[in-house]
Amino acid sequence: MTAGSWVLMSLSILKNVKLADYTSWIIGGEAEYFCLPTTVDELKEALQFVKQNQLPVAILGGGSNVLVSDQGVPGMTICLRRFSEISTEIKNDRIYINCLSGTGKSELLKVFLKNQLAPALFLAGLPGDVGGGVVMNAGVAEAFMPREFMELVDAIEVMNLDGEIKKIEKSELNVRYRHTDGWQPDIVIRTFMSWPLEKDLSILQKVRDANKVRLSKQPLDMPSCGSVFKNPEGHKAAQLIDQCGLKGFRIGDAQVSLKHANFIVNLDQAKASDILNVILHVQKTVLEKTGIQLTNEVVKLGQF
Numbered sequence: 282m283t284a285g286s287w288v289l290m291s292l293s294i295l296k297n298v299k300l301a302d303y304t305s306w307i308i309g310g311e312a313e314y315f316c317l318p319t320t321v322d323e324l325k326e327a328l329q330f331v332k333q334n335q336l337p338v339a340i341l342g343g344g345s346n347v348l349v350s351d352q353g354v355p356g357m358t359i360c361l362r363r364f365s366e367i368s369t370e371i372k373n374d375r376i377y378i379n380c381l382s383g384t385g386k387s388e389l390l391k392v393f394l395k396n397q398l399a400p401a402l403f404l405a406g407l408p409g410d411v412g413g414g415v416v417m418n419a420g421v422a423e424a425f426m427p428r429e430f431m432e433l434v435d436a437i438e439v440m441n442l443d444g445e446i447k448k449i450e451k452s453e454l455n456v457r458y459r460h461t462d463g464w465q466p467d468i469v470i471r472t473f474m475s476w477p478l479e480k481d482l483s484i485l486q487k488v489r490d491a492n493k494v495r496l497s498k499q500p501l502d503m504p505s506c507g508s509v510f511k512n513p514e515g516h517k518a519a520q521l522i523d524q525c526g527l528k529g530f531r532i533g534d535a536q537v538s539l540k541h542a543n544f545i546v547n548l549d550q551a552k553a554s555d556i557l558n559v560i561l562h563v564q565k566t567v568l569e570k571t572g573i574q575l576t577n578e579v580v581k582l583g584q585f
């Protein structure tokens with residue numbers, strides 16, 4: 282044990298960990314306390330530490346939809362990216378998938394691809410973890426089947442700060458565009474999914490083609506968090522931003538992507554404050570020129 286770390290029963294808790302290393306924007310200050318639980322018991326240990334020390338808690342999945350403050354995040358940041366386990370069962374012409382919330386969407390994609398099922402196409406190119414997919418109800422614009430993550434989900438399991446676990450059926454959740462409610466303030470720990478076993482023999486080719494299209498339309502070679510703004514009803518955020526002449530608009534190293542106007546990319550050393558100022562400028566300009574208010578899809582962690 283060092284001055285900046287604690288080893289509980291089996292979990293290490295670290296102090297002052299740079300969160301930029303855990304986000305797809307590669308931006309953000311330090312977590313005051315940080316841990317990477319791999320099992321349900323380790324997550325419980327983390328929460329006991331939180332309770333004993335009366336710390337606020339922030340949850341990080343794959344970090345592909347968060348803007349972490351330059352001032353960092355006070356209290357405990359629990360990063361779930363190693364909280365990963367997936368199992369499948371085939372019964373009555375359906376595949377049933379049960380996974381811990383830190384399981385990567387890419388692992389889920391492999392299951393659907395192996396079984397030649399349509400959700401592989403939906404999941405191709407969706408970064409982050411399964412838990413982040415549930416919380417954000419991640420979705421795609423294309424007419425794929427499914428189009429939203431929660432279409433795959435039957436139920437979730439959550440853990441509260443006392444380490445108690447409860448199952449919530451999808452019917453008890455409030456599923457909306459890019460957001461799921463009804464599980465807060467707990468932590469999503471497990472997801473139960475199922476899909477009919479209707480094989481699509483050309484699914485691999487469709488995934489390859491979709492990946493090519495994404496590569497041509499999105500700046501996947503640069504750090505980003507995907508689409509920054511939700512699409513306002515009846516509009517596409519990217520089109521509105523483009524129409525307002527904002528492609529390429531830059532503050533510091535934060536720039537509205539030249540390739541996809543709803544992406545803000547980190548050119549090199551962008552700070553969270555640069556990204557936020559670009560967001561505010563885009564919102565103000567779009568509102569002034571079109572009368573439409575853009576709202577954030579990306580979630581802020583820490584103080585802004």
Ligand SMILES: Cc1cc2nc3c(=O)[nH]c(=O)nc-3n(C[C@H](O)[C@H](O)[C@H](O)COP(=O)(O)OP(=O)(O)OC[C@H]3O[C@@H](n4cnc5c(N)ncnc54)[C@H](O)[C@@H]3O)c2cc1C
Nearest residue numbers: 340342343344345346409410412413414419420469506507
């Ligand atoms: C290149 C790129 C392309 C993208 N394309 C798309 C796209 O096509 N469609 C789309 O919808 N999104 C897209 N995104 C955004 C992002 O990948 C999704 O929103 C994803 O589902 C977020 O998952 P995550 O694990 O990274 O969540 P994080 O970014 O880690 O977290 C997001 C929010 O969920 C909370 N959270 C995460 N896990 C849990 C949990 N287990 N329990 C409680 N709270 C939790 C966090 O606290 C945070 O508030 C893209 C991002 C990138 C970088």
